[in-house]
Amino acid sequence: MLKRVHFRRSYLPYLLVLPQIAVTLVFFIWPAAQALYQSLLIEDAFGLSYEFVWFENFIALFRDGNYLHSFRITIVFSAAVTFSAMALGLCFATMADRVIRGSSVYKTLLVWPYAVAPALAGALWAFMFDPTLGIISGFLKTVGYDWDHRLDGTDAMMLIIVAATWKQISYNFLFFLAGLQAIPKSLTEAAAIDGAGPFKRFWTIIFPLLSPTTFFLMVVNVVYAFFETFGIVHAVTAGGPSRATSILVYKVYRDGFVGLDLGGSAAQSVILMAIVISLTVFQFRYIEKKVQY
Amino acid sequence: MAELRLDNVIKEFGEVRVIHGVDLKVQDGEFVVVVGPSGCGKSTLLRMVAGLEEVSGGEIHIDERMVNRVEPKDRDIAIVFQNYALYPHMSVRQNMAYGLKIRKFPKQEIEQRVNDAADLLQLGEYLDRRPNQLSGGQRQRVAMGRAIVREPSIFLFDEPLSNLDAKLRVQMRVEIRQLQRRLGTTSLYVTHDQVEAMTMADRLVVMNAGVAEQIGTPLEIYERPASIFVAGFIGSPSMNFVEGRIAADRQSVVIGQDFSIPLPQVTDAIQADQPVTVGLRPEDLHLTQESPDEASLPLTVDLVEVLGADTLLHGQVPHLDTLIIARLSGVPQVKNGEVVHLAFRPRRLHLFDRDSGKSLYYGQNAA
Numbered sequence: 202m203l204k205r206v207h208f209r210r211s212y213l214p215y216l217l218v219l220p221q222i223a224v225t226l227v228f229f230i231w232p233a234a235q236a237l238y239q240s241l242l243i244e245d246a247f248g249l250s251y252e253f254v255w256f257e258n259f260i261a262l263f264r265d266g267n268y269l270h271s272f273r274i275t276i277v278f279s280a281a282v283t284f285s286a287m288a289l290g291l292c293f294a295t296m297a298d299r300v301i302r303g304s305s306v307y308k309t310l311l312v313w314p315y316a317v318a319p320a321l322a323g324a325l326w327a328f329m330f331d332p333t334l335g336i337i338s339g340f341l342k343t344v345g346y347d348w349d350h351r352l353d354g355t356d357a358m359m360l361i362i363v364a365a366t367w368k369q370i371s372y373n374f375l376f377f378l379a380g381l382q383a384i385p386k387s388l389t390e391a392a393a394i395d396g397a398g399p400f401k402r403f404w405t406i407i408f409p410l411l412s413p414t415t416f417f418l419m420v421v422n423v424v425y426a427f428f429e430t431f432g433i434v435h436a437v438t439a440g441g442p443s444r445a446t447s448i449l450v451y452k453v454y455r456d457g458f459v460g461l462d463l464g465g466s467a468a469q470s471v472i473l474m475a476i477v478i479s480l481t482v483f484q485f486r487y488i489e490k491k492v493q494y
Numbered sequence: 495m496a497e498l499r500l501d502n503v504i505k506e507f508g509e510v511r512v513i514h515g516v517d518l519k520v521q522d523g524e525f526v527v528v529v530g531p532s533g534c535g536k537s538t539l540l541r542m543v544a545g546l547e548e549v550s551g552g553e554i555h556i557d558e559r560m561v562n563r564v565e566p567k568d569r570d571i572a573i574v575f576q577n578y579a580l581y582p583h584m585s586v587r588q589n590m591a592y593g594l595k596i597r598k599f600p601k602q603e604i605e606q607r608v609n610d611a612a613d614l615l616q617l618g619e620y621l622d623r624r625p626n627q628l629s630g631g632q633r634q635r636v637a638m639g640r641a642i643v644r645e646p647s648i649f650l651f652d653e654p655l656s657n658l659d660a661k662l663r664v665q666m667r668v669e670i671r672q673l674q675r676r677l678g679t680t681s682l683y684v685t686h687d688q689v690e691a692m693t694m695a696d697r698l699v700v701m702n703a704g705v706a707e708q709i710g711t712p713l714e715i716y717e718r719p720a721s722i723f724v725a726g727f728i729g730s731p732s733m734n735f736v737e738g739r740i741a742a743d744r745q746s747v748v749i750g751q752d753f754s755i756p757l758p759q760v761t762d763a764i765q766a767d768q769p770v771t772v773g774l775r776p777e778d779l780h781l782t783q784e785s786p787d788e789a790s791l792p793l794t795v796d797l798v799e800v801l802g803a804d805t806l807l808h809g810q811v812p813h814l815d816t817l818i819i820a821r822l823s824g825v826p827q828v829k830n831g832e833v834v835h836l837a838f839r840p841r842r843l844h845l846f847d848r849d850s851g852k853s854l855y856y857g858q859n860a861a
């Protein structure tokens with residue numbers, strides 16, 4: 202138990218958290234409440250009238266093949282992005298941890314992608330994979346693969362996975378590197394003397410000791426893949442071809458702002474909100490109970 | 495069981511040379527302690543023996559094998575680190591078994607060895623705990639256990655007791671020494687604590703700035719320090735040093751202007767009028783009445799420290815601005831500011847060359 206220090210009652214603490222509360226209220230609580238409310242309504246396309254329909258929007262969603270499809274591809278997409286971004290981040294961090302000379306240059310370069318806006322990252326990859334002009338698609342053509350993410354749904358999915366992964370590697374890299382550097386060097390030395398080779402050391406000592414970091418990053422990456430990839434999808438494929446890359450967060454936008462189905466779109470965002478809240482709760486629970494080494 | 499031999503071992507980090515050619519031979523079953531101030535290169539030396547640090551020059555032999563380029567795991571050594579380096583995510587049992595598992599020992603044998611080690615170290619009831627559920631002394635024992643289950647031919651210790659409190663340190667140092675005697679394993683032990691070094695070592699290596707200044711049994715080193723550094727480092731409180739000069743007839747050494755100490759023997763190592771540093775251990779000084787027959791030094795007492803069994807007098811010899819400490823047994827009646835006379839047996843005198851710091855002369859047995 203931490204000892205608590207008691208201060209005299211004062212308004213100062215409230216004053217200090219006021220801006221934060223105001224921001225949360227205006228930019229989160231209020232829109233969330235609006236979404237919740239809207240998800241229970243059906244509105245006509247011109248916004249002239251609406252009807253209170255309880256959970257009809259939600260029921261309709263789960264009967265809608267398109268929505269279920271979107272759910273499925275979102276799971277595939279986020280699993281692929283989370284796994285590859287974490288695997289690569291860990292791989293680079295492990296290498297950077299060994300580098301002594303020039304390590305700061307290496308680290309700086311690896312961190313740059315994080316500073317690139319999602320839409321720009323998307324545009325960048327869309328250029329490189331452009332079926333007619335792109336260098337990578339050009340290269341693929343020479344090895345006999347006819348790349349066209351504008352027509353082929355699988356190619357399109359691969360492309361947004363690559364773009365989303367690329368952008369997230371930096372973040373994972375930083376956390377993994379910090380995690381690795383927190384592991385005392387003498388542990389790996391002890392393991393080396395105990396007879397473990399580099400791979401054995403990694404899997405039996407380092408990887409288990411990184412597990413708190415790994416878990417934290419897993420939640421962060423899933424949340425990222427679910428919610429923060431809108432810009433990438435919008436810039437690269439716009440959900441196409443024929444809904445092949447219309448992941449949940451993109452579908453919310455499509456249905457709401459393009460399809461003008463406000464009730465359905467609101468219901469979708471409520472579901473997304475529920476997902477992120479449960480992920481966050483899960484994470485906090487775990488971190489509280491986390492084994493302290 | 496093995497013999498360890500270092501031949502002119504050198505270590506450089508980039509341009510900087512931190513170990514300047516160390517020669518050392520550790521006999522089979524011997525317990526050798528490397529002692530020296532912080533930063534003198536003790537850990538670096540040990541890590542080269544372990545194979546954790548590359549050797550820049552010279553050769554390291556374990557038995558007849560040159561191991562400079564041998565992987566740590568193939569050197570048949572075990573190391574106990576200062577911070578113990580226990581695997582935090584494994585139980586005590588798993589920590590001890592790890593090395594055996596990796597070396598693919600049969601399950602039964604692993605279990606047997608871990609249990610034996612646990613019995614030996616009284617760790618039986620903690621086998622299923624994690625390191626963070628153990629006290630410092632218990633962790634220390636687990637680190638020992640991990641080293642002994644492998645039955646290596648050499649143990650290496652890098653300040654294994656420095657994270658323990660004073661009392662536990664005394665207890666553990668006895669335990670380590672008894673264990674090593676029982677197992678008869680050749681050991682190299684690094685510490686900066688000279689008491690630890692004196693009490694544990696079969697032989698002692700006193701290191702200073704990457705050089706092994708003297709190698710010998712603890713008593714040899716105490717009685718015949720080879721240099722000012724060794725003399726000052728071993729013994730507590732440190733040896734007193736006073737600037738002096740050999741008299742023209744080489745029969746005595748003159749301190750300041752008035753004090754002349756007769757030398758028991760005349761040797762060729764000293765020359766007339768040679769500037770020297772005179773060394774006297776605090777415990778070799780005792781109180782006396784002023785008398786013309788005995789060599790004695792007057793001391794103006796600045797501070798009296800009563801330790802119980804002993805008393806330390808700090809003070810200055812008039813006209814010499816050197817601080818002198820005397821260690822007297824019992825509790826003599828001395829007050830601050832008083833002038834007392836200190837006598838010593840000339841046989842306990844040490845003389846060092848003022849420039850090189852090398853020992854010239856021991857009163858006990860002229861060099």
Ligand SMILES: Nc1ncnc2c1ncn2[C@@H]1O[C@H](COP(=O)(O)OP(=O)(O)OP(=O)(O)O)[C@@H](O)[C@H]1O
Nearest residue numbers: 507512530531532533534535536537538539685686
């Ligand atoms: N990796 C390294 N790169 C450069 N210099 C190093 C490195 N490791 C040690 N040194 C230097 O080598 C010298 C000896 O270091 P070492 O760790 O062996 O000292 P030590 O005698 O073990 O000291 P302590 O009692 O504080 O542990 C020091 O001056 C240190 O700065």
Ligand SMILES: [Mg+2]
Nearest residue numbers: 536537538652
């Ligand atoms: Mg050290």
